[in-house]
Amino acid sequence: MTRASASTGASERDWTNPLRDPRDKRLPRIAGPCGLVIFGVTGDLSRKKLMPAIYDLANRGLLPPGFALTGFARREWGQEDFGQVVYEAVKQYARTPFRQEVWDRLAEGFRFVQGSFDDDDAFDRLEQTVADLDRIRGTSGNHAFYLSIPPSAFPVVCKQLARSGLSAQDVEQWRRVVIEKPFGHDLQSARELNEIVDEVFPEDSVFRIDHYLGKETVQNILALRFANQLFEPIWNSHYVDHVQITMAEDIGLGGRAGYYDGIGAARDVIQNHLLQLLAFTAMEEPTSFSSDELRAEKIKVLNATRLVGPLDETTARGQYTGGWQGGELVRGLKEEEGFDPNSHTETFAAITCEVNSRRWAGVPFYLRTGKRLGRRVTEIAVVFKRAPHLPFDATMTEELGQNAFVIRVQPDEGVTMRFGSKVPGSQMEVRDVTMDFGYGTAFTEASPEAYERLILDVLLGEPSLFPVNEEVERSWEILDPVIEHWAAQEKGPDPYPAGSWGPESAQQMLARTGRAWRRP
Structure with missing residues (x-):
């Protein structure tokens, strides 16, 4: 077998260095003030992929200092319980080395809201939590909602986001929704799902995840x-x-x-x-x-x-x-x-x-x-x-x-x-x-x-x-x-x-x- 090799022409970069040269066009952009809310935060996808990915982004210096992560689930957890779950997921599945100073800064922005998808009070508490994060963490009203849930639950969650005002956005803040596949089970169901989501979020605020x-x-x-x-x-x-x-x-x-x-x-x-x-x-x-x-x-x-x-x-x-x-x-x-x-x-x-x-x-x-x-x-x-x-x-x-x-x-x-x-x-x-x-x-x-x-x-x-x-x-x-x-x-x-x-x-x-x- 003949083996070809390539060189990047540069030494390995330190993603965690806050003094990176902004003129280096190879470096990815850093997210501005924002937060992420995960529905279905107790599932395998969240534990094995989403939580570790968020830590890895923070470890590479690509998240803002005041980034906030909020979990929403039926489990009767407190803030410390949720933080422990994220900690265990990061220790087991994160790609980058664990650094205590990165973790401490990230964990300051953890919040948890207990409730079911049809619980109006729970979504009202979530809206209040998001507002508090804007004030305390400086997230500036910018929040993404990750629906790591069965497609059958998309309609009720989207309607709750609209009812509670969580989907509201304007020129000074953005709200986005992330949807995991499957996107329906046939053409008709896909169209119906798209109509439900589009009633709440404009198309440019809808992100359909295909991890491939x-x-x-x-x-x-x-x-x-x-x-x-x-x-x-x-x-x-x-x-x-x-x-x-x-x-x-x-x-x-x-x-x-x-x-x-x-x-x-x-x-x-x-x-x-x-x-x-x-x-x-x-x-x-x-x-x-x-x-x-x-x-x-x-x-x-x-x-x-x-x-x-x-x-x-x-x-x-x-x-x-x-x-x-x-x-x-x-x-x-x-x-x-x-x-x-x-x-x-x-x-x-x-x-x-x-x-x-x-x-x-x-x-x-x-x-x-x-x-x-x-x-x-x-x-x-x-x-x-x-x-x-x-x-x-x-x-x-x-x-x-x-x-x-x-x-x-x-x-x-x-x-x-x-x-x-x-x-x-x-x-x-x-x-x-x-x-x-x-x-x-x-x-x-x-x-x-x-x-x-x-x-x-x-x-x-x-x-x-x-x-x-x-x-x-x-x-x-x-x-x-x-x-x-x-x-x-x-x-x-x-x-x-x-x-x-x-x-x-x-x-x-x-x-x-x-x-x-x-x-x-």
Whole structure:
């Protein structure tokens, strides 16, 4: 394997230094006076991702000195109880080292409000808490509300925010709402949800979190494509045979089986994560990297994206069964606690799309996702057409495949290129080799967690990495026919053994066109 490396040309920066040179354009902006309110603060997302991300931002010097964090939940906690929960979450899950002085300053802004979502008194107390923070912490009326709650609770919380005046904003203060996926379960429900949220918050104050868009490697797609002349001439249907976008997990549902039943892999991953990755891969170069320009180019791609049929042959779905995985005997889906053994909810889904544009006409985009697959990986593989003429004997190239450019989103972030090279020796034998670029070895600065970037963007009012209504609804328009097609079939998802790469029907889906899935 040939390994490529890169240098940043600068020593590692000290994010915690308050005397950073403001002329250094590489440094991110620091949020102004503000606070964040988390609904659902007792959940795993808050404990494992949100609280640690907030501490990491503070540790990097990117939050204002008077930043305030308020938790809202039904638990009968006091301020000290809430502070202890945040402390334990930070100690266990924070990315950056724990520093007592940072923690002490951050903890001064912790508040907790006890109540349920339909409790008017609780929201009135929350409004008073926010007002007190404006006076004591200097948050200046700027507050974001993070709805880390089930979508079914969005309407009541939004209405309470409006009733209590918490959503009110003017030219001197901002109020924003952060919504976690799923954004509905089909097009109709997504539209209804958007209408409810839009009644309370203007569109530019609504931030729909897709944590994949906060990953460095997803953003690097744009850098690779538009900062390098190397790829542009071949990034089209003249040279690209097909594109595979994969998000594979090696874990099962476990305790989430009851929640997952009725949602499925297509709704959970393809509708948001994978279609967004498709848009980044296929979009044209924006005139600038402003949020409006980026969104406009993504929406163009989604509007041009169509399913390839017939759906019986160009889609596949499956449910994992028990078996050996990683030296461990694991349970099948229907043995998971809380899962209906008669359910047709899929844990593996694959679809075929095309982007009907001059650049991509005729190039299939294969999107797949699943649980209990061979390994945990998310990648985008651009597979190129074979050379039109090979001046070699067939025996000399029998181990030669198609050139591929692979962007690894997780877990080992980086880029791999696959191409043919002569095998050392007296014979002209050509074999595939790979050249690899890894973020971990090329840069001294560690990549921040996706939630760090996204929470900071919310506080800064930077919407580039957040899908708007039109993107969400168009994604459902693409996926809904597949969901409806599967629902109309008497036959359920095809079984596949844990540790494999999905059901046989998924392999046949590509084999019909003379192609095969990559083994990441």
